[in-house]
Amino acid sequence: MTTQKAFLECKGVWKVFGPGAEDFATNPGGEASTEEFSAHGLIAGVRDASLSVAKGEIFIIMGLSGSGKSTLVRCMTGLHELTAGHVLIDGIDINNISEKELVKLRRKKISMVFQDFALLPHLTVLGNIAFPLKVQGVPRAEREATARKMIELVGLSGRESYYPDELSGGQQQRVGIARSLTTQPEVWFLDEPFSALDPLIRQEMQSEFLRLQAMLHKTIVFITHDFDEAIRLADRMAVMKDGEIVQMGTPEEFILNPANDYIREFTKHIPKDKVLKVGSIANGSDAPTNDQPLQASASLQSVAEQVIAGDGRHPVIDAAGQVIGSLHRSELGPYLL
C-alpha cells in the first residue's frame, strides 16, 4: 500500500502559537527545544511534521495528550494557518487557495469526526446527518434520502427522529460518523472519535469502523491517544511527542524496531503475535520445507498452534501463492512472549 501515490501529504509542517511565530519557526526554530520556545512566549504545537497518506489507507496519529495531534489535523483541514510548510490534498496546496476554493474542497473532499461528537442539539438525527448537504443547498427530499442511507449504514435505523441528547455516547458518535460520510468525502479525519466512550463500546465501534472502511475505502487520518487502538486499526501510523513525529511506519515495524525507549515503552505490553504477520518474520532462506504452507498475511497468533505442533519447516506464500520464505517453530520464540 505504501507504494501507492500519496493522496494527502504534509511537508515540513510547523504550527507555532504566539506572537511573531513565523520568524522564529523558520529561523532558529528547527533546533529550538520546548523550553526555548516558551522562553519566547511561544508554544510549538507541531514541529516539522512530514507524512504522506496513500489513497484508501488508514493512517493513525498516536500521541499522549498535548503532543500536538489535534493541532496537526487542524493544519491538514485548513482550520489553522500554517506557520511553515505545506499540506497537499489530492495535489492541491490547501494554504494557497482562495477561501472559496477551500470551502469547495471542504464540502466535497474532506470531512471530520470529533471526540465530543459536535452534534447540533436542535436537530434530529436525520437533520444532523443531512446538515452537510443542507449547507450545500441540496434539496430537502434528496438530502434526507441520502441521510437515511447513512443512518442505515451505521445501524441507527428507527432513531431518525431522536435528538442528540436522547442518545447514548456510542449512538451519538454513530451519528457523527454518518454525518461525516453523507458528502462522500475522499479524506476522512477522525480526531479521537472513540476516546469519550466506554471500553466495551469503544471496541464495538472500532470493529464497526473497520467494517465501514472495508466497504468504503476512504483515505483516513485517525487520531488516538491509545496505542492499542492505533495498532489495531492502522495500516500505517505515526507517534508524536512534543509536537514532533517520533516514529512512522506499519504496526509491525513499531513492534520489530521501536525507534527509541519512548516507543519501546508503548510496545512492551502489546501481544506481538497478534500484530505480526507471518510474512514479516519469515526466513527468507530457501531451506527445504516439508510442512503445510502458511499465508504471509496471517497473524502469528492464528498459525502459532499449527507451527508449534509440527516439527517441520513451513513454506510461506503470498496472496498469489508464490513462496516468499519459510518458518520453523524454533524461530517463533521471541514473538510469543
Added chain:
Amino acid sequence: MSHQGSSKASAAIRVTAILAAIAVAAAFCYLLPRSNGLVVFPADWTVDWATPLTDWMKYLSRDFDVFGLQFAKITRFLGWLVSQPFEILGGVMGTGFTFYRVDAEPFVIPPLPWTGITICIVLVAHHVGTSRLALWSAATFLFFAVFGLWESAMLTLSSVTIAVIIGGFIGVLLGVLGYRKPWVDALLQPIYDIMQTLPLFSYLVPMILFFGFGPIAALMATVIFALPPMARVTTQALNAVPNSVKEFGRIAGATRFQRTWWVLVPAARKQLLLGLNQLIMLSLAVVIVASLIGAGGLGGDVLKALRSVRMGDALASGFAITFMAITLDRLSYAVAMRRHVHETVTRGWLQRNKLLVSCLAAMAATIALSTVLPALHTYPDAWTVELGRFGNGVVSWISSTFDAQITGLRDGTIVWFLKPTKIFFLSVPWAGFVLVVGVVGWALGGWRLALLGVAIFTAIALLGYWKKAMISLYIVVLSVFASMIIGFALGLWGGLSDRANRALTALVDILQTLPTFVYLIPVVMLFSIGDFPAFVAIVLYAIAPGIRYTAAGIRGVRENLIEGAMMSGCNRRQMIWQVKVPLALPTILLGLNQVVMMAFGMLVITALVGTRGLEEVTLVAISRVNPGDGLMAGLGIAGMAIVFDRYIKALNRKLAHQLGLPVPK
C-alpha cells in the same frame, strides 16, 4: 516564603496609607472652616454641562437635519413604525379597534375575548411546562379579569411583547457582532456598563423629546434599557459554544452566514432563551416605571391610585403586576429549559401543530359562544370585585392597629441611623472624600483604579451635584449595610440547614422576579413617603443576592477542607467562623457587589417616594423636559455605581488571591 513576607509588608503599607488618608480627611473637617473651598465645593468652581446638553438635544429633536432630512422626522417615523405593531397587538388583545365612518358613526372591531386569551395562555403553559404552571397562569389571567384590570394588563403585556421582540432582535444582532469582532465587543462593553447603570428616568426625557409623551417613548426607553443584557448574553453564549461545533461548521464548508445562523445561534439556543427570560423581566420592570411618561397599563393604574390615595386599587394593580411577573418568568424559563423530545411516529400537520390548532380552536369557539354569552367576550363590569374600599380598610386597619410599632420603627431608624449617616456624609469635606476614594482605589487595584474613582467623584463635584450625590450615597450605603447584615444572617442559616435553604431559595426566587416598582407599593402604604420607605424598599429589593450568595458560598466550601478542619479537631462554632465563613468570603463579596448594584437600581426609582438625591434630579428633569440635567445626574449615579463595582471586584480578586482560591465569576 519571601513572597508572602513581601505581600504582607505591602498589605501593611496599604492599610497605613488608607488610615493616613482618612486621618488627613478628618483633619480637614476640624481644621478648615466650612467656607474653605476644599470642604464645601464652591459654587463658582462648578461647570454647567447640563444646559448646553439640553440645548443640543432640543436642537437635535427640532431643527437638526441629516442630508436635508429633519432628524425629528426620522425619529417620528421610527416611532410611527414601532407604534403600528404595538397598536395592532394592543387592539387585538385589549382595546379593540374603533374606526369612524364618514358620517362620524363609530365602527368597532372588538378585541379577542378574554376567555379565549386565557385558554390559549393556559394551553401554552401546559405545553411548555407543568400543570401547576398552567393552573398558575389561569389564576393570573382570571385575577386580571375579576379585579377589572384586564385592559391595563393586556396593554402592559403588549408593550412587553413589542419591547422584547425589538430588544431581542437588536440585542442578538449586537451580540453576534460583538462575538465576531472582538474590538467591537471591547468597545461595547463599557457602553453597556453605563447603559445598564444609567437610571431609567434619564432615558425617559430624551425619549419624550424624540417620540413625544406616551407609550411609544416608553417603549423605546424600555428597549434601550433592556438591550445590553441581551447583547451580552448573546456574545457570551456564542463564545461558550463548544469549539468542536464551531469547527464542524467550518469543515462542513458552511458560509459565514450559515455558520452563524444555522450552527452557532441554534447551538447556543438554551442560553439565548435564558437571556430572553432576563429581557422579558427587565422589560416588564421598565414598562411599569415608564408609566410615568404615559405608558399606561398596570403601572399607570398603580401610579394613579397612589396619587389619589386609593390604596386598595394600588394594591390590586400591584398584585396584578406581581402575578404577571411570576407568570412571564416561569413561562419563559420553562421554554428555555424545554428538552427536545422525538416524535414517536411521523404524524400529520394537524398533530405536529397541536398547540397552534387547539389555540385557534379555543379562540374560534369562545368568539362563537360569546355571541350568545357576551360575558365570555368582555368580563362584565357588574362582576368585577372592587378592592378599593376593602383595601383601604385593610391598610388603614393595619396602620392604626400597628401605629405604635410602625412609627416606632420608622422614627427609631431615622433618629438612630438615617439622620446621623446623612449628616456624616454631608459634612465630609469633598476633597477629603476624593482623597480617601483615591487611596483606597490605589490600595485595592493600583493607580488606574484610583484614577477612575477620583475622576468620577471630582466630576460629580464639578457638575455641582456633590450634595445630591452624598444624599444618594448615604441611602445606598446604609441600605447595603442593612441588606448585607440581614442577608448574611439568613444566608448563613440557609448555608447550614437544608430546610432553611429550600425556603430561602423560594423566597429569593420570588424577590428577584418582582419588578422594582412593586416594592414601592407596600412601603408607601405603611410608611408614607420620605427616606425611610425608600430605605426599606431598597433593602427588600437588594437583599436577595446577599442571601443567595452567602448560602452558596457556605455550601460551596470544598469537602476536603472541611474534613481537614474536622481532623484537626474544630468544633462546630470554629468550623463555621474560622473555616466556612472565611472561605466563603469571595463568594459573599460577589453577593455584596450584586447587592450594591441592585441598591443603585432601586435607588433611582425611590425618587418616586420622595428621596432627595441625584435620583430626584433625574425625576424632576422629566417634568421639566430637561434632558441635560437628567442625563448628567444619571451619569453621576451610573459613575458611582461603576466605582463601587470596580472597587469590590478588585477587593475580591485580592482576597481570593490571598486565600489561594480561584476568583469566583
